[in-house]
Amino acid sequence: MTAQVLAGAPAAAALLSRAAARARTLPRPPGLAIVRLGDDPASVSYVRGKDRKAREVGLQSTVYALPEETSQAELLALIAELNAAYDVDGILVQLPLPPHIDEAAVLRAVDPSKDVDGFHPVNVGELWSGRPGLLPCTPAGVMVLLEHYGIPVAGRRAVVVGRSAIVGRPMAALLLAADATVTLAHRRTPDLGAVTREAEVLVVAAGRPHLVTPEMVRPGAAVVDVGINRVLDAAGVSRLTGDVHPDVAGVAGALTPVPGGVGPMTIAALLANTVTAAERRLGLSGPR
Ligand code: ADP
Known part of the structure; x- marks a missing residue:
């Protein structure tokens, strides 16, 4: 099996055009x-x-x-x-x-x-209490990406690797809000592979090149790679690589590329957040 490529560009373009249309009103x-x-x-x-x-x-x-x-x-x-x-x-x-x-x-x-980055403790608290305010851009972008490609989340097993304040934790909160059953794994998780193999939706944000290898992935899973690592290739050329090994494409049902997957979603989500903030401040909150 070769995984469907979840390219960020079309999903980001769609989000940006919705944001632009809302801004014009x-x-x-x-x-x-x-x-x-x-x-x-x-x-x-x-x-x-x-x-x-x-x-x-x-x-x-x-x-x-x-x-x-x-x-x-x-x-x-x-x-x-x-x-x-x-x-x-x-x-x-x-x-x-x-x-x-x-x-x-x-x-x-x-x-x-x-707070269009969604980092203020008030917004963090609202997210975890299930009454989201402004959402952190990377995890919000991941949710839009999954939706764009019709990947269901509700009722499914989701695993997030990495518990940073900017990505892992809010990602877990958003998946939970979308009715997934969520596991948040991190540096101290024993037998990470046993945990990630449970995932129907796997989001990796650990900042470790190629941390997730094919045998750690459940066949057919949707895998989102948030990692952006700069590494030297065999020829000594600096390249961007993700937290997920490229061979995972042979096991997963869907996989985001690095670069060109989650990256474009983050800026799009930031700008969509800014439109949302403007709508709320002007008392005109419309549909997202
Ligand atoms: P980001 O900004 O992408 O969220 P950070 O470097 O801030 O990344 O956070 C890294 C997170 O990834 C930490 O929560 C850490 O526990 C997790 N992590 C790092 N290495 C591993 C590992 N080998 N296995 C599981 N989780 C890891």
Whole structure:
């Protein structure tokens, strides 16, 4: 068997066009403020990508590129200003922040109604209590991807590998909200393969290249690879590879590629969140 390829591009394009259509019905364009500190090349490039896509979808996007040495107080003052700004609906603080900044304190300072990354403890709490507010982008993107390809979740066994605050934990909460029976596995899980073999839907977000090998996968399972690892190939060329071994394609029923699977979904989910935040703030929440 060769797994169906769950490419992110078509699912992301569909989500973005729905978000753009919703944005057009609002009295003003949804506003997104993107804050970054310093010149980390990965952050600069992620921010550029988010800003460009935001404009394509019809959002009003502004990038606040602050120097690396910006103090915590200065950063908090900017966030307070953005919290108070009428035409800012979404605030995104690009992580990681430099070591002199208390990341958790910064994330707590963002108004939960503008927290389009879904990282504020209020949004985390609402997600786990089954009354979702703004959803973390990567797991929300994974749910849209599964839906796009008609992969059922309700009533099925789902296993998530990795319990990070950004991916694994919220992923488990969303699968649970979608009526899956969920297991959350992690570094200390003994016999990981025995656990992952139970999965009809397997989501891997451990940051370990090729952690999941074919014998760890139930035949026919839908496998979502959230890992993006930079590794050197045999010729010494730097390549992106996932947490799932490519040979899993011979066992799984469906598999996301890396790159080009979950990656495109994350930005699309962020922009859809920004439209949702604008609808709510303008008192016009329509269908998702
Ligand atoms: P991400 O940002 O993709 O969520 P993190 O590096 O923040 O990744 O988190 C890695 C998560 O993956 C941790 O929760 C850790 O417990 C889990 N993990 C790492 N290595 C393994 C492993 N060998 N087996 C199972 N889980 C693992």
